[in-house]
Amino acid sequence: MADFGGWMMPIEYPGEKGGVLAEHRAVRERVGIFDVSHLGKASVSGAGAVDFLNTVLSNDLESIADGQAQYNFLLDETGGVIDDLIVYRKSSTELFLIPNAANTSEVVKRIQSQAPSSITVTNLHLDFAVIAVQGPNSLDLLRASGFDESIATLAYMSFARVDWNGVPVILCRTGYTGEFGFEAVIPVEHHGEKSAWNLWNTFVKNLAHFDGAVVGLGARDTLRTEMGYPLHGQDLSLEINPVEASANWAVGWRKPRFNGRDALLAIKEKGAKRKSFALRVNDRGIPRQGMTVVKDGRTIGFVTSGTFSPTLKSGIALALLEPTIKVGDQVDVEIRGRISTAEVVKLPFVPSRVR
Numbered sequence: 001m002a003d004f005g006g007w008m009m010p011i012e013y014p015g016e017k018g019g020v021l022a023e024h025r026a027v028r029e030r031v032g033i034f035d036v037s038h039l040g041k042a043s044v045s046g047a048g049a050v051d052f053l054n055t056v057l058s059n060d061l062e063s064i065a066d067g068q069a070q071y072n073f074l075l076d077e078t079g080g081v082i083d084d085l086i087v088y089r090k091s092s093t094e095l096f097l098i099p100n101a102a103n104t105s106e107v108v109k110r111i112q113s114q115a116p117s118s119i120t121v122t123n124l125h126l127d128f129a130v131i132a133v134q135g136p137n138s139l140d141l142l143r144a145s146g147f148d149e150s151i152a153t154l155a156y157m158s159f160a161r162v163d164w165n166g167v168p169v170i171l172c173r174t175g176y177t178g179e180f181g182f183e184a185v186i187p188v189e190h191h192g193e194k195s196a197w198n199l200w201n202t203f204v205k206n207l208a209h210f211d212g213a214v215v216g217l218g219a220r221d222t223l224r225t226e227m228g229y230p231l232h233g234q235d236l237s238l239e240i241n242p243v244e245a246s247a248n249w250a251v252g253w254r255k256p257r258f259n260g261r262d263a264l265l266a267i268k269e270k271g272a273k274r275k276s277f278a279l280r281v282n283d284r285g286i287p288r289q290g291m292t293v294v295k296d297g298r299t300i301g302f303v304t305s306g307t308f309s310p311t312l313k314s315g316i317a318l319a320l321l322e323p324t325i326k327v328g329d330q331v332d333v334e335i336r337g338r339i340s341t342a343e344v345v346k347l348p349f350v351p352s353r354v355r
Contacts (some may be wrong), residue, residue: 018213048118050093067144105121136353
């Protein structure tokens with residue numbers, strides 16, 4: 001167990017199918033379930049809720065329809081990332097947010113401070129649990145666990161309000177693994193019943209039919225790193241903005257207004273002094289956060305996330321480097337007192353199968 005954003009979380013689970021490598025393989029090859037209830041939950045509601053939130057968050061909420069989800073940033077006045085979050089657009093008057101655990105209170109406070117009297121912003125962090133079901137057999141596990149056949153029609157980055165044994169569930173075609181999968185947002189309790197606990201136990205019971213696994217933080221990190229998905233506090237932060245993080249795609253540049261727009265636009269137009277790149281280590285070295293990256297004997301940046309890739313069986317990393325670096329370049333990473341060579345490669349490290 002380890003503290004993660006103020007929550008005690010399992011790094012890995014015990015047992016025959018436990019351990020980071022086994023859990024990672026289960027998700028890539030079959031199915032795994034994750035208790036990610038530490039993630040924040042909040043709602044923004046009221047007349048003009050979409051219009052209001054669109055002036056606060058970076059991405060363009062007008063580019064998605066009701067029933068769709070969108071990756072977003074909440075920025076400060078310098079363009080730094082207060083948090084990255086998923087926004088679920090229920091209607092023009094109601095949105096549901098999934099921020100990072102440690103940042104939920106700050107996200108809610110910032111949005112509340114800008115909200116007009118017609119808008120209500122509510123922190124729902126402890127009211128809902130989130131269970132991720134990820135992997136090629138995720139739909140089969142949901143069917144076996146009592147979900148309606150209609151969920152098969154859900155497109156990637158969309159969601160539906162469904163019924164599970166009389167409990168209302170927001171079922172989302174989202175995830176943090178790069179695999180086909182779902183995330184179920186369920187009330188912790190419903191009519192006096194421990195609904196979230198009941199759903200978790202149902203998934204656990206049915207996992208055996210698909211040779212699946214319960215998955216901890218360790219495999220969650222290796223899975224997301226193989227896809228190049230950023231982790232706030234490492235690959236994104238108040239000091240690492242979306243332009244530097246190569247995340248321009250999550251910014252609605254044509255919008256006239258959003259928090260941090262002027263500062264971020266200035267960085268984009270001037271050109272960032274550093275940029276996020278993907279590295280694949282050529283030997284047995286495993287890069288870790290904070291390790292120095294060198295080229296031609298000169299420091300050019302540092303690792304923001306690094307791990308062993310169970311799929312590639314080599315060390316991989318995301319690194320913040322000088323912007324002149326390009327795919328195919330060879331660099332050196334200082335790993336525990338020795339030098340490992342690495343190649344700058346394109347993301348993702350392994351093919352995405354979210355669709």
